[in-house]
Amino acid sequence: xxxxxxxxxxxxxxxxxxxxxxxxxxxxxxxxxxxxxxxxxxxxxxxxxxxxxxxxxxxxxxxxxxxxxxxxxxxxxxxxxxxxxxxxxxxxxxxxxxxxxxxxxxxxxxxxxxxxxxxxxxxx
Numbered sequence: 001x002x003x004x005x006x007x008x009x010x011x012x013x014x015x016x017x018x019x020x021x022x023x024x025x026x027x028x029x030x031x032x033x034x035x036x037x038x039x040x041x042x043x044x045x046x047x048x049x050x051x052x053x054x055x056x057x058x059x060x061x062x063x064x065x066x067x068x069x070x071x072x073x074x075x076x077x078x079x080x081x082x083x084x085x086x087x088x089x090x091x092x093x094x095x096x097x098x099x100x101x102x103x104x105x106x107x108x109x110x111x112x113x114x115x116x117x118x119x120x121x122x123x124x
Contacts, residue, residue, distance in 0.1 A: 002026045002113050004096050009118030012086055016122070020081040022096030022115060033104035034079045035111060036070060038092035038120075048094070049081060050104030059104060063089075086122045093117040 008020040022034070035050040049070035050059040058070055069082040079096060097111035105111065 002030075002032075002098060004098060004113060004115035006094065006096050006115045006118040009094060009120045011121045011123065014087055014122055014124050016086050017082070017084045018086065018120060020083065020094055020096075020118060020120075022079040022081075024077040024079075024098065030100055031102055032098040032112075033101050034072060035097050035099075035104050035106075035108075036079075036081050036094060037097060037108055038090075038094045039117075040092045045095070045108045046092075047106040047108070050106060051079065052104050053102040057103070059106060061106075083120070086120075088122045088124045091120060091122050093119050 002024055003026045005023050012018055031053040033052050036048040037045045038048050039045045047061045048064055049068055051070045051072055067085045072079040095117045096115045098113050099111045
């Protein structure tokens with residue numbers, strides 16, 4: 001089993017930045033593709049960003065392109081999400097996820113394990 005723990009969420013003003021981290025522990029011997037998703041109560045989980053094991057292929061949701069940057073440090077079993085120029089509509093619970101494949105996916109159902117989430121709130 002792999003456990004994921006997100007951190008770095010909080011309250012920020014519009015235009016500000018936050019950096020989320022996702023630390024993996026447990027049976028991390030595999031080489032998982034990883035992703036970030038977000039969800040607002042009552043809405044479907046939305047793809048934010050994904051990164052392959054190698055870091056070669058990176059994907060972003062349309063609403064965050066040009067503002068968010070995903071990265072990973074496999075030596076630390078940690079993935080990051082640098083969020084810049086935050087907007088009130090970025091307010092959500094942010095989740096990281098991993099899957100038993102080198103390749104990330106934009107589809108949440110293709111992920112095998114999830115963190116508990118970290119709340120990001122952007123005030124106007």
